[in-house]
Amino acid sequence: MIRFVNRYSSLTHGCETMVIKVAINGYGTIGKRVADAVDAQDDMEIVGVTKTRPAFGCDLAVRKGYPIYCTYDDAEKIAAFASAGYECHGGLTDLLNIADIVIDCSPGKVGAGNLEKYQSAGVKWIFQGGEKHAMTGMSYTSSANHEENLNVEGTRVVSCNTTGLSRTLVPLYNHCGSLSVECTMIRRAADPGDSSKGPINAIKPVLKVPSHHGPDVMTVKPEISINSMAVAVPTTIMHVHVIVAQLPEGHGLTTESIIDMWSNEPRIILMSGGETGITTTAEVMEYARDIGRKWGDLHEIFVWRDGVKLEANTLYYFQAIHQESDVIPENVDAIRALMGTESNWRVSVEKTDNAIAQYNNIL
Template sequence: MVKVGVAGYGVIGQRLADGVALQKDMELVGIADLAPTLSIKALREKGMPYDLYLVEGADKSKFDAAGIPYKGSFQDLIGKVDIMLDSSPGGVGAKNKELYAKAGVKAIFQGGEKNSVADVFFHGYANYEKGLGVNYLKLTSCNTTGLIRSVDCLDRKYGIDRVAITIIRRVADPGDYHRGLTNALQMDKAPSHQALDLMTIMPHIEATGILVHTPVTHGHIITVVAHAKKGKITKDMALEAFKTHNRIRVVTIDEGFLGNASFFRYARDLGNPRGDMYEIGLWEDSIVESGDNIMYAINIPQESVTIPETMDGIRASLKMQPDSATGTAETNKYLGLGKWKK
């Protein structure tokens, strides 16, 4: 049984912990954090299903005052695991890497860290094999993760050589107070980092993109214009490919999926913890042919979309499965991805 620890119990860390706990061939040894945040207090109120370890600088008296039990130090946790999932604030993961290296423990970092922190910039479908046995992996951002899922899906089936993307980006996660665009959209300089990141993961594809910040919180929407290497991808061909992918949920407007908030509400109605969805949504209505290009739109549930690919990273780094097909299939099985097709 592979032993896993999680550093940082915030927006992503909570979901990483839950994701590992669902994998029947992995054991979540514990989580580590600095302060008794609301997330940690909620964990206590749920009966402390995960063991808590305190990072350097944590004030133990505050945990004691809140009645929150802890098992030991961050170093204690590192010494008990095969791999750490680091979802610490940006820049902290790079410092933590020194502790992992000293202990001989592998690690996977989230999108907030610089690419230089890892040996491989990783995606479960597009370059799983490059992560086999590698000590340090870094996940792509939420937008890039979902974007690559859809582009890789078409690329595997038909071959893609060029994409152009437009990202309609949520400005902050639900509950965040540090950003406050009101009645305004904000442009980023082109090309967006997601387009550049896609080319890093999939260097055979030429990509460019534009990003627009929007004053919403429940998910990003990305439009993609893709061009095939040979021939033309029709709407029916694209739809056929998308419907076979267990991390892409094909929906229609007539079903009630009017936009990003529809997915969030549906996830809550399904009873998914925190209203999470691991899969991206893709509107069948948005798939259109434009000359030799195929265009479509996807919804990115930014808080949870990277969790499956992180589980894939564990499988690759520890050589649990030898290739993308078997590795992603195991992750999908334990997370219940694709179950809506039955």
Template sequence: MTVRVGINGYGTIGKRVACAVKAQDDMEIVGVTKTRPSYEARLAEMEKFPLYTASEDQISSFEKEGIATKGSLKDLLKEADIIVDCTPGGVGEHYRKMYEEAGVKAIFQGGEDHGLAGISFNAYANYSEAWGADFARVVSCNTTGLVRTLFPIDHAYGIESVAATIVRRGADPADIKGSALNAIEPSLKLPTHHGPDVQTIMPWLNITTMVVKVPTTLMHVHCITINLKKQAKEQDILGVWDSAPRVRFVNGKYGIKNTAQIMEYAKDLDRRRGDFMEIAVWQDGIKVRGNTLFYYQAVHQESDVVPENIDCIRSMMRLESDGMKSIQKTNSSLGISK
């Protein structure tokens, strides 16, 4: 029998997680929620995802537009074993009690605090921590990106300290606000919350972060400086990532010099929605000097957490006890090579 998954919030992340669930053979979508009868509500129909509203009073606005719904979230909770909460950051908190009372497990996204779920999740780093849990949180796109490359390096060579500058995209492609059109804006409160967020997965890690927001929509870029405990050469480090899941090399010398070119590459690879779910590391943008390692990576903010959500469902629902097997199953269903 397949696990019945509901998506609360069929937006940027929600629609991607829903399609990823659909691509699995051990889980299925039993419903998705929308708050307004936008075109995305009609797309749910195209995907054959049963449509629910977030609250009961929204149903009539859907009816007015001729969009049939199966009820509201309250009804969806009766159909689902687990909810993936993809509501906007800070909103998940409001729903936690509702999930609990309905006896339905739930996964929150990185916009929520660690404390809401008590468990923060990354498939490679701590798959088993979510085993059978009622609540877990898949960490944010940036934290997922940092953990994907830091965890294997820490394992192989030991990390003394990390200083990372996160150059954030100003807004998602179709968003109307979030960034001045022509400005760079630093996050003045230092150090930013990203370091402590990585520590919800790797509590022993000495990491500090600075952040600037820039007027682009495609990806975040991380400029990372690591002091290593053991010496390593560039080739050693690249070798570690070559074996790590969901890290993919790109090369400036083959014409992939910036985030727009990574996104072009993703379209060429025929990924659903042109998503790039791996962390892109520039193979020709790495340097070791003494014990210090420098490298650049890019994070597709809309999609890198999607496979993590699938693995998190498997761990919480006890579908697969071996994390690496879950990762491989997810990857192979989504066209991720490793």
């Protein structure tokens, strides 16, 4: 039964616009950030977040005023929250019953087990980049394929790396009409709050060649021909991409015009390392903390202006990706696409980013 068709028909009934009810399944690194980004918007609200057990993260949800639900429907697991002093409003099924859409922020490869629950509850669903495109059949980034995602039942917001690659490559592709890209992903070993991963004193090549990161761009922009290799390095704060793109003959671009093009696109920051002294990911993250972003996040992709060089048809550049946060505003835009409430990606991006900026009090 496709329950969501009727459930959502009231969203734009008459002149009144309803507020989209959003559930967050998995309140970890990505889930807590998506929850706050959604909470900042005036056209959507958080109806609940899930925790597997009454542990780290519950206090944050209480402080934010987000109702806590248990990841499971098991009565004993639900009761454990009350024993630990947290009000738990029920299991996942109870949460899905009051939601229009669920954002699955469970650990990678876990989400596939949740899909059936979402479908039988009749809610729309958004997975994250740790899940495979083959599982969702649809993927999303704001600049690449918002329109294709309008009114679909579910999608996957691509990974932080794929989101970052799309931000700079899609406008280039849109100008050139074809693009062939080779890139190397220098990846952070673990998130700052994760003590279980490494390496801590080694450089670890991803021996599956090519790596999945580049080709994943083709799930949102199949016209871009792209391959990648990856290495993990002992840092927790950002990824760096080393990108070499072949532009077609007659592209009509210069190094400066490419920089101008990116300057006019949303969610890209261009700065000169030489002029600003921001020459490594450490200073990029310090800059994010200086401008008052919550958790020190940087939703934008950071491109070093003085590291961009076009020689004939070959473009060279570096970009840095804040892995924990570039996908966050994309989830908000994806909600509007799936719910069919905003068909223009640029309008959605502007609305999302303004609301987050006000919420962070950094306008």
